[in-house]
Amino acid sequence: MLKRIKDSIFDILRQADWLLLCLCCGAALFGLVMIASATNFLNSWKMVIVQACAIVLGVGIYFLMSQIDLTEAAKRWKWLLGFGIVMFLLLKTPLGIENNGNRAWLGIQGFPANIQPAEIVKLTFILVLSRQLVWVKENWGLKSLRSIAFLAGHVLLMVGLYYVISSDMGSALVYIFIFAAMAFVAGVAARWFIIALLGGGAAFYLLWELDKIPDYMKERFMVVFDHNLDPLGAGWQQTRSLLALGGGKLAGQGLFHGIQTQGEYSGSLPFRYTDFIFSAIGEELGMLGCLAVLLLLAAIIVRCLMVARKARNTTESYVCVGVAALLIFQTISNVGMCLFVLPVIGLTLPFFSYGGSSIVTLFAAMGMVSSVQSHSLPDWLR
DSSP, rough: OHHHHHHHHHHHHHSSSHHHHHHHHHHHHHHHHHHHTTTTTOOOOOOHHHHHHHHHHHHHHHHHHSSSSSHHHHHHHHHHHHHHHHHHHGGGGGTTEEEEEEEEOOTTTTTTTTOHHHHHHHHHHHHHHHHHHHHHHHHTSSSSSSHHHHHHHHHHHHHHHHHHHHHHHHHHHHHHHHHHHHHHHHOOHHHHHHHHHHHHHHHHHHHHOOOOOOHHHHHHHHHHHHHTSSTTTHHHHHHHHHHHHHHHHHTOOTTTOOOOTTTOSSSTTTTTTTTHHHHHHHHHHHHHHHHHHHHHHHHHHHHHHHHHHHOOHHHHHHHHHHHHHHHHHHHHHHHHHHHHSSSOOOOOOOTSSSOHHHHHHHHHHHEEEEEEHHHHTTTOOO
16 A cells, blocks of 8 residues: 555656756745845745745645646536636625735635635636637637637636626736737637737727726826826836836845845835835846846746647647746736836736745646646656
8 A cells, every 4th residue: 555655656756847846946936035035124934934835835736736637627618617707706705805906815814825716717717718729720710700709708708707806907917818829829810819909909098088997007007108207106116116126236235135125114115025026136136136037937938838849739738828828928017017117917926926826826837737748748658
């Protein structure tokens, strides 16, 4: 019995994608050190401990997800879709928690950690969409209006439901980008992307002119084009971010020595351990630290795409593309926000920002990629 358990554990460890796991652990541990520095002014290790526990849990889930046959799992798309919808609807119950204007968390009173449904549902969304793309491509093709309407209906249902309930535009945009990337790779005709861009732009302009977009959201867009518009209001966070990044220069001011990262006063860098951790890294470790972050994330993304090329079927290939798209969009959005070239939409930096739900979900997503890698091997190697 013990030998059987030992052999099973050995097989699980042997089949996992260790290169991907090492890259992810390297990024997560780098982030953990920076979270420790960015929360030092609070004189508490609570967030560091929570993040460390989430990383350990995430690694365990990574190995678990590596054993799942994603092709078979995707065939249960109705259950996966239902799960995602239920998770979003739970936000309307007393379990839903509102923070910074977004009702995007689930929590129980007295429980030390909250859950962000949008993070978990990203995984089921990618699986369902990969299955739908394969089915539509085989039965209808990807050029007809019926095919596009069917696929768009899924993403609009999930994005619309989530945004109406939570008002979290950042996470909603992640879903849209994942859909666009997977649809592009699947072979959806370019004209549909052009139509979607033009239609989306026209709708945004119309909503802007009709005053249907909240004022705070308008201001976040406007300050990107004019940094002097409201430096003490809508542009405050990003103004401090630029000062932190500029203060780091090439090699930084030193870990645990950043002026703004360690500052206790209200004028210091805001959200320094979540949305603006990239700015904290820039201040304390300089441009070299920022480049190390970007290289680590780029390596993880490239590995996901390499596995996608070798996948045993298109369903699993699309899954890897969806995971890579998730990382690409969140990285560009977060770094762009910190550099004051994109508006603040509340997206964290993958693997580096504080957030238990985020880090566990990311490791689970990487476990899905690891599963594709292991199942692409011949039987004698598996």
